[in-house]
Amino acid sequence: MKNEMIKNKPMDRRGFLKTSALLGGSAACLGAVEKVNSKGFGREKINYPLNDAENVIYSVCLQCHTDCPIKVKIEDGVAVKIDGNPYSIQNLNSPIPTSTDIQIGAKIDAGICPKGQAGIQTMYDPYRVVKVLKRAGKRGENKWKVIPFDKAITEVVEGGKLFADVPGEENRVVEGMRQVRALSDAKVAKAMAGDAMNVGKGKMSLADFKAKHAAHLDLLINPDQPDLGPKNNQFLMLAGRMEHGRKEFAKRWMRGSYGGNNFMEHTTVCEQSHHIAYKQITSQYLGGGKWKPAAEHLKPDFRNCRFVFYFGTGFAEANFGPPIMASLATNAVTNEGCKIVVVDPRFSKSAAKAWKWVPVRPGGDAALIYGMIRWMFENDRIVKSFLVNANKAAAKKANEESWTSATHLVTFDKEGPGKKLRASDLGIGLSDEFVVTKNGKPVAVNTNDKLNPITGDLFFSGELNGIKVKSELMMVKEYAMSKSMDEWAKEAGIDKKEIIALVKEYTNFEKYGRKVGAEMYRGPVQHTNGYFNGMAVIYMNMLVGNIDYNGGLIAGGGHYHEDGSKGGPFNFKKDAFAGKTKAFGHKISREGSYYENSTYFQKNGYPAKRPWFPHTGNVYQEAIPSLDDAYPYSIKILMTIMGTPLLSNPAAQMSMQTILDLKKTPLYIASDVAVGETSMFSDYIFPDYAIWERWGTPHTTPAAVTKMSKMRQPTIEPLTETATIFGEKQHVGYESMLLAMAEKMGLPGYGDDGLGKGMPLKRIEDWYLKMASNLAAGDHKGDALPDADAKEIEIFKKARRHMTSATFDFDKWEKACVDANGKNWFKKTIYLLNRGVRGEDFINYVKNVENSDKILHKFGKLFNFYSEPVGTTRHSYTGKRFSGISKYSRAIDYAGKEVVGSSAYPLKSITYKPITGGQARTQAVDYWLQAVMPENTIDLNAQTALEMGFKDGDMAKIVSADNPDGSWDLGPAGKKYMIGKVRAIEGLRPGVLNTSWSFGHWAYCARDITVDGKLIKGEKARESGICSNAAQAVDSGLKNSCLEDLVGGSAVFYDSFVGLVKA
Amino acid sequence: MTREKMGNILVWILIIGFGVWGFQGMVDRFANGHVNTAYGSYIPWGLWISAYIWLIGLSAGALMISVMTYVFNVKAVKKVGKMAFLVAIATLVGAMMSVGIDLGHPLRAFKLIYDPNLSSMMGWMAVLYSAYFVTLCIELYFAIRKEQVRGEKQKAIKKILVVLGIWSIPLAFAFHGGVGGVFANVIAKPYWHGPMLPVVFLAGAFLSGGALFCTVAYIWRPAQSKDEFLKMMIFLGKTTLALLILDEILELSEVYVGTFYSAFGEGHLWQQILFGHYWYVFWIVHILIGVLIPLFLLTAKAKSPGAVALAGLLIAGSFLAVRLNIVIPGMLDPELKGIADAWVNSKLTFSYLPSVMEWQALLFIVAVVMAVFMIGKKILPIYQTAGEE
Amino acid sequence: MSKEELSRVDENLTLETDESRRDFLDKFSKGIFGGLIAGGIVNALAPVQARADMDGSNLNFAEPFKPFDLPPAIPGEDVILRMMRDLQRALKKPIEQRHWNMVIDLRKCVGCDACSVSCAAENKLPPGVIYRPVIQQEIGSYPNVGHVTLPRPCMQCDEPPCVPVCPAQATWKRPDGIVIVDYDQCIGCRYCLNACPYDARTFDFGMEYIDGAADAPKVFLGKEKAGKYETEASYEYEKEWKREDDKSPIGNARKCHFCIPRIEKGMLPECVVTCIGRATYFGDGSDPDSLVAELIASPNAFRLKEEVGTHPSVYYIK
């Protein structure tokens, strides 16, 4: 039977009757026909309310940190469906113009990943904390009581015998936030700050300092070490990856109002070294020895790329992020003949689409790259015409946008390379000019010079005026040539022939032109040598001159400025409210501080007890171990929000005891949506708004080629309790908690004139709607969005009909949009909120790509092969200088000891993010995602499994030299063993053990919990799988924390050796 | 105590026992729907559907005895014809209950009677069962009536019974072969799909029904002479033996075709049945209890009514295992390999072992079947014979 | 693509001999007994369950489709917008003149399961009910490894084995190619589940995801509040369904319906719009200008299990 019979000639009624008649006039059958007719399928009005803008509120997902714009569809006040925002380039490859009618926008759904879809189940987690929980048993015992919000705020602010009802703590007096905020006088702070740091730098004597500030010495953590700052620094706020908008709010509160310096995000357990590699390579010279990073994240133009390397990442599972990258990559591969190479010990879903999968030895990326670079130098396959340009003018002349420091000279002293050569050193120019050689003759070069093009010799090594110098590219070349291809291949764990095949294709300029690129994310950088590996990946781009080309390395379209710094009506950068304090002192993690600029260095010299990180920030994994060591000082109050350091850090089990220790962590406050793995050990859990109930202005991934800003906003009435703060009834959440604390302590910058005369900061919208107004106003004159018309305003209101005035109060919202000049930005803001994003018209991109080989939004800046700031910084243990160029090294710890395996612990342990796993969180609560992946596994290469005596499906326990028991010791909560199912697969490098992230929970109500004396049953399924972080190596030099990258600050996830035992 | 009394007591004990324990299962079924069943979407049919074809087979088999009585006038079973109708009705009721609780919307099933889809074998079943049920009731009525009238009237009734009996032959073939067809028509399930299955179903039905009747007739024997009784039992025993042999030949050929060249890739299913997880269902329950022991009893002890009755009971009871081994393995193979790992849920697996609640509900149904029989036997003049002219 | 071309594709991909053999066996076994042969004949003549309203003439929708203006087409625009344009064109035709097809490009599918989850969310699917699982498998051996993914919606077979088996006439094929389940008619016998050669139908057991959670509303959000999204209306076929008591769709067979309520509003199916690999395409295969028609004609297009003779409306590209 052919199908077109059905398709084109559906059986007509006569035909049907004929066949029925065959049955011998079966009356029953005719009866059926009658009935069917009366059933009349398809006659009803097709009701589908989810396509009406009145039922849609746009927001931004955060199930992972890709922050995709979404539209949340609402019925009866319940969020029932989440889809991608069609106005957004992260969801639609050609976003619809921002000017598109919102009723049309409502009918166009765009892409998001499964986690984004499952957001509903995170929002409506039955175990979501909606009231303040206070510890009612020992820390970690998981016994709680519900207490009123106001009482909780009073307790944490005022301190006292807060846990008198807990056995053993009857007499423990807890210092409250008010007491810890010893330094509350902005003038005093301002006077002390500079002097204190100068004591550290040795520019001021301690005696002088003490004499000058005698009246206030008691406000300092340690009067003998004023560079540690005031006691206020003993309040530590660990903030996961807090997002823009919220981050500015929190930092303002912490630094400007509370006067503390310890606000920290999680980025070093994330991928910080990748950022730092980009930051150093894109640092622009400001003069006076100062450098300023211009970008922390660039990406290949996946749309137009014809050959892409993915180092330790992909486009299909994680990264930033699947919804925007996957379709661009799959389209390029299937329709445009793009070739991709995935360098990853694990066969990923991206590798499944690759021309080649390169199962590199974990940590071997730089070796692999140097093998390729060596071949490029040997075979002259670098783009010299790009590399010779020494300044902006030269780039311009050569029809390039960006340029590199390939030709710049670096000086060498007896310690090796140091500062870059300055023209003034040779007497041929200024001290802010670098030097290149032209046919061996030195020429001064101002890299930012737009007028005088200067090109230089790529390879120069020699002495100039008695100073030993080398060109930066020479340094790279010499290093590449320092090992043979065979040696590089051996370190990379990849066949030499394969390496040559890869680089040959990559540098097939005749075929691919500049439409090639090398992408990376966590894989190469979360190593002890991560920063240098990251640089090597960027070199791969620089050497082929692909920067700013369509199909090359791009910076992305960027975003509008919600901070008002580009001319918006509310300039938060210049938010100089009365009483604003200056926070000072080294941070607990010693990030942003040179060891040599500390009183510790003056006292102890090298080695420092713990590393100092002048070139990085957010060194998350250092926070708790540092307070454990009370180095550089102890902490009185810990606050965590949106992060779970006791689970997500490698070797996190070492921190468990620190948190359980009431002396080391006297007060621990958490802001959370659940009783999380870390917040379970806290004293108070303040409920937070879920992602879809809160505000934010996250930024856009560089994978987006056009400019876009997005606005997270409440889509439903928050499910948390309400409280009255500054006289305003509002839901309890992170920001309102900070507002309440501010009110209680009388912190400056809040209340009626909090944001300036007549501009209150009493409700969270007072803050966020101003940011929204800035976005709506745009970055320059004429950039403002149109006003929402009456129809749109009506829809705006209707879409929020399910909200009470605690969340949505039209008049108050409007008031929040009135600037200091009385100008009302509300209508423009509504226009923005009605779309969730504002984006540049995509036609700009289309036109550009038709007419130019360069990308629409150009970076157009200097790229450094050699980082002068890093090259002149010393390792705080050895006191030796770091390398300024990328170098390969095997994993070593703080004390310089190589990380090696043994017969009991032979397997290199790695980890990855499945597409359904969003951070630590989604797999515990999202039932749909559990259906896709109910547990994770211990993956081994089938051959390795065989050799070790494991079969697919065997239960096994991960153990390590530092954790031979294979457990998380949770104190009163018992132990959680790293026991899971072995999966013997082909898609993994032999000798490697791989586990995914997002599983292995012990909290999130996976287990039973007691509240108000009642036992509440948990959900067993939430506990499934394992998290292997407790098996990661403990640094032998630090003893209580994981291995670290000392430049980039990253925590190390892929250098540890583990063993596997039957369980 | 007479055999009959003992039988009555035993059966009532079973009715009460099964009824009480089984009731829980029924309550669960109606309170929680199908949540606590072990079948799911990839193995959509389980114990209840197997029990349904088991019971409907018993019914068809019992009908066969009645046909022998009223159409072919087989002397040996002359006096148990009415009881055969009663057994057929009781098991039919059980079968309908079994399929009824298996449905998602049992109440809607009634509309199938007047509005079935005739291109669905199951649609036909609805029609045929209705027809069958009506036929059975009429037949029973006339069979009873026959004993209460004399002369022309009796003759007329006898004729009616012959006509009805003849009508019920194709009916039985149709509905039970059709049950086979329900499975055999499923192209998606190679293990079921094929022209043999309806035949196998029929043979099985006659075997199990006949076998059951051996037991029933033995316990609740009508008023007959010892000799008559012996003859009846020997006849029933022989018939059962013949059907058993036929059935085993059919089964052997199924196994042979199924395993030899792994036709349609179902060889591994036979592997599973024979040597898999639930090997004992085949080897112990079916082959040992349902075939070998009865075979021994029916040959070596063919002349002992007790042995024949026991053999019958073993065959009829264990036939549920045969039904399970037809229904379940057919569904064990994913249509698309790996589909159960694609979306993980307890209702989306390819393994099946009936849950306690399923067993409970089934036992409740068995209790109802027995109760219908016992009560029917009590209130209807089953043994009444008026003699013939 | 023209009809001729369509049938050419069919022929290329169909293993005729095997199919006809099976067809024969099928019909034979059906027809073997008595009156049932008549049923067999019905099936033989009308392989697809024919219903009187199948010709579409009496499918007069109360609300005809109201086209809306999509932003102007631009070069290199997202295929989602192109397909929405295709959709609008199709909806202007009478129902019997369109044939909905789905094409899944396996080269582009990244196995992300967004489609499965999106569909589950859109249709408020309870645990155990799934319309579009994505089957994943590793193939090859180190280091020559592959990973294949296979999203499996309902094939909307042109000769759907699930339809004739339904005793209750609860499932049939619409003139536009969609095989639907009338929840109000379905008795929940699950025959169609067994009959589908793609395991595309699942049974609604009446469960809820929230079932296993504790209800502690004074402390946590609590089960009752948390479970609300599960009991909000789902839009399937032309109605809204609320999950309450034992009412339909609880106790029914369920399957992918190509998102009828969405497509009839000019919106693409959920699994199409959310697909991050842009691997899923949807449209009117009988419109030669549509993207799906273009893709169906690709030399590497194929359909699943051609040998069972189902003639799926879903094509794959390898």
Ligand SMILES: Nc1nc2c(c(=O)[nH]1)N[C@H]1C(S)=C(S)[C@@H](COP(=O)(O)OP(=O)(O)OC[C@H]3O[C@@H](n4cnc5c(=O)[nH]c(N)nc54)[C@H](O)[C@@H]3O)O[C@H]1N2
């Ligand atoms: N699904 C999902 N997506 C996410 C997130 C999420 O939680 N879930 N989170 C977001 C965040 S915060 C981040 S930081 C990004 C992370 O994005 P990615 O970096 O892409 O994600 P991971 O899975 O952590 O990637 C690590 C990869 O590196 C490989 N690898 C391990 N060791 C080595 C090595 O030595 N060399 C090389 N070349 N590869 C190695 C691992 O096998 C793994 O595939 O993802 C973002 N997107």
Ligand SMILES: Nc1nc2c(c(=O)[nH]1)N[C@H]1C(S)=C(S)[C@@H](COP(=O)(O)OP(=O)(O)OC[C@H]3O[C@@H](n4cnc5c(=O)[nH]c(N)nc54)[C@H](O)[C@@H]3O)O[C@H]1N2
């Ligand atoms: N083994 C392994 N470990 C990893 C990774 C890996 O790939 N493998 N990836 C690493 C990477 S890239 C990252 S970015 C980190 C992430 O690590 P973290 O930043 O520590 O992690 P999250 O998973 O975002 O932490 C979320 C925690 O915050 C709380 N929380 C959840 N939602 C909310 C909310 O809405 N508001 C508030 N206030 N709190 C909330 C919960 O307690 C939850 O446990 O993990 C790192 N750790």
Ligand code: SF4
């Ligand atoms: S990629 Fe991340 S942010 Fe985007 S939809 Fe998925 S979970 Fe949400």
Ligand code: SF4
């Ligand atoms: S489950 Fe419903 S749709 Fe399927 S065959 Fe039975 S009645 Fe028909």
Ligand code: SF4
């Ligand atoms: S795929 Fe299965 S459910 Fe869908 S139409 Fe075909 S046979 Fe029916």
Ligand code: SF4
């Ligand atoms: S077409 Fe609709 S119903 Fe079918 S799988 Fe896709 S989303 Fe689900």
Ligand code: SF4
């Ligand atoms: S959403 Fe698209 S890419 Fe993801 S699994 Fe489904 S078909 Fe494949």
Ligand SMILES: [Mo]
């Ligand atoms: Mo991260």
